[in-house]
Amino acid sequence: MEYLKFCLVVLFWIKFADSVLSTDAPQTPAPLPKEKLLVLTVATEETDGFLRFMRSANYFNYTVKVLGMGEAWKGGEVGRSIGGGQKVKLLKKAMEDLADEEDLVVLSVDSYDLIFAGGPEEILRKFQQANHKVLFAAEGLIWPDKRLADKYPSIRSGKRYLNSGGIIGYASYVNRIVSQWNLHDNDDDQLFYTKIYLDPLQRETLNMTLDHKCQIFQNLNGAVDEVLLKFGTDRVRVRNTAYDSLPVVVHGNGNTKMYLNYLANYVPNAWNYEHGCSHCDDDVVDLSQLKEYPNVLVGVFIEQPTPFLPEFLHRLLTLDYPKDKLRVFVHNNEVYHEKHIQKFWEENRNVFSSFKVVGPEEILSQGEARNMGMDLCRKDVTCDYYFSIDSDVMLTNRQTVKLLIEQNRKIIGPLVTRHGKLWSNFWGALSLDGYYARSEDYIDIVQRKRMGVWNIPYMAHVYLVKGSVLRNELKERNYFVLEKLDPDMALCRNAREMTSHREKDSPSPESFHMLRPPKGVFMYITNRHEFGRLISTANYNTSHYNNDLWQIFENPVDWKEKYIHQNYTRIFTENFLEEPCPDVFWFPVFSEKACDELVEEMEHYGSWSGGKHEDKRIAGGYETVPTDDIHMKQIGFDKEWLHFIREFVSPVTLKVFAGYYTKGYAVMNFVVKYTPARQAYLKPHHDSSTFTINIALNNKDKDFQGGGCRFHRYNCSIESPRKGWSFMHPGRLTHLHEGLPTTNGTRYIAVSFIDP
Structure with a gap:
């Protein structure tokens, strides 16, 4: 009898559990089609960073709507202080027309310093799994008001603080948030979103949360050590090792722009071990299809006693490029080399379109001389390219100028290395004080185990610049002089960090939230071919006859x-x-x-x-x-x-x-x-x-x-x-x-x- 009672009780609870599971338990929502995702981004100019963002979006077939293109930026100098409100104003206006679209998911992201690592299906799946109406990106550093830190909800693990560089949510809910904006263009956008999120009532009513464990959004600031590249057969992903996640949106916020550049050399499909460089032949210039070759100004810089200078000068003659399209500017800072230049000029005075020499009697600094050479191209509307080369570069590839032009980059240099050493003409990364740091891929690039076209933070010795870039993005002229930096470092820093309003030289940690990041010109190095080598000048003794x-x-x-x-x-x-x-x-x-x-x-x-x-x-x-x-x-x-x-x-x-x-x-x-x-x-x-x-x-x-x-x-x-x-x-x-x-x-x- 007791056994029968036990069986009846068990049967009752089984039926009860089954009825509960079949009627009251929440059901997994049906996956949203990718057509239900709309990406909104603010960009007032087509910078290199914006174009890179669009390439990654197009790779995954995102639907992107750009807000504010061509408008004047009034959002403040966020590298120095708070700002970015103009972005919220533009988003508010756009959401007015989208608020009533049922099941539409809006993804609002920055663009100048952001790339996609995954597709819209993945982002929608992860958003639905979060089971909230609005999801903000998260980071480990609080900005812009540290006093608000204690007001954030406690979490067991993950990133605690809101970052406004990434927001995903249903359109009606996002609209309810941004419709509250009534501030100025230069007020801080992140502070606006933070105050709404920290309001417990709004947080609950609007069903908001943060992407604490970087399932969708990876902000690099303060998290570089957590991130590494995960190489797959079809594409490369960014992996967060702290949470074992594969973020879909990678944001180089704060002082991590250069690290994002490094990641974007691989993500999402730029380079992998199976196929090598997948974008190196995109948008190339076919010189054979041009009516005539572009005009090139060659800037030659002899700044210290240099071995084998006659051989260096002879290599200019052997370049496979029409000599009537080459103008030559030489700055020689060494009396010792005047005899070499004089002999070369006497023998080849009629070879090039023009040949100008500025000698040691002018007493120009390196920075002044390099500014002079670059300015000659900048002022001449017929100058299509400026090719700068130092006397310690031995170009063994006669096609160098053609190959660089064909790659169609604003600034690009050929990889040259010192024989038997890892010394080269580029840096793969920078240290905190702005000097050399070895990137993970530096040795493989130098040894040409990884071949491609690489976005890098520093180059020197030899590079090609588009004349149109000198007359537009780099038109301020004095680029080789900055503080106590060497001329090459000054140029690279000015190119990287150029903005309409120049930022502080040493921004404080509080200024790392940079909504409008430096709109700099990307610099590239190519090692797709053998180009030549760097010679050593360090111990060159000129006391002998030869x-x-x-x-x-x-x-x-x-x-x-x-x-x-x-x-x-x-x-x-x-x-x-x-x-x-x-x-x-x-x-x-x-x-x-x-x-x-x-x-x-x-x-x-x-x-x-x-x-x-x-x-x-x-x-x-x-x-x-x-x-x-x-x-x-x-x-x-x-x-x-x-x-x-x-x-x-x-x-x-x-x-x-x-x-x-x-x-x-x-x-x-x-x-x-x-x-x-x-x-x-x-x-x-x-x-x-x-x-x-x-x-x-x-x-x-x-x-x-x-x-x-x-x-x-x-x-x-x-x-x-x-x-x-x-x-x-x-x-x-x-x-x-x-x-x-x-x-x-x-x-x-x-x-x-x-x-x-």
């Missing part, structure tokens, strides 16, 4: 290009060497320029030994078989010469004397001078070396007659030395040899006794 010879350590790639024979690498790829006598190998090693400059350096030093037996330069003070020579050590070139041996002679040694691994060490390294009047020949002798190199530094039959070398054991002579080519032969025991007489002119050779 100073570039000493750059083998600082700038090894440029040194090799200038001083190593063009056929040197063929030794290893095509066996490009000869064996004119047994175990005597002949191969190209020095360029003509290397030979000429080494001879010039020795003649400039001038203290030839005279071929005497007494020689204080060597141990013991006596030379058995003396030559008329100058030692490398005498001109301070011994370390560089030994490095040359290890880098360029040792590999050949291993190839021709298999199994022998040279130490690349030599005590005797010198240049010999043969003339009929001083010393014409050298008697038979062995060298105090394991092997010897003997490099011809000038041309037989042009600079001298006679000369050569005879190896007695093999009765073999080499009488036609080639300039820049080296003999390599064993030094002891087997290869007794003599220097054949020079009968006319002057013969120069460079000799090293290696592994003594």
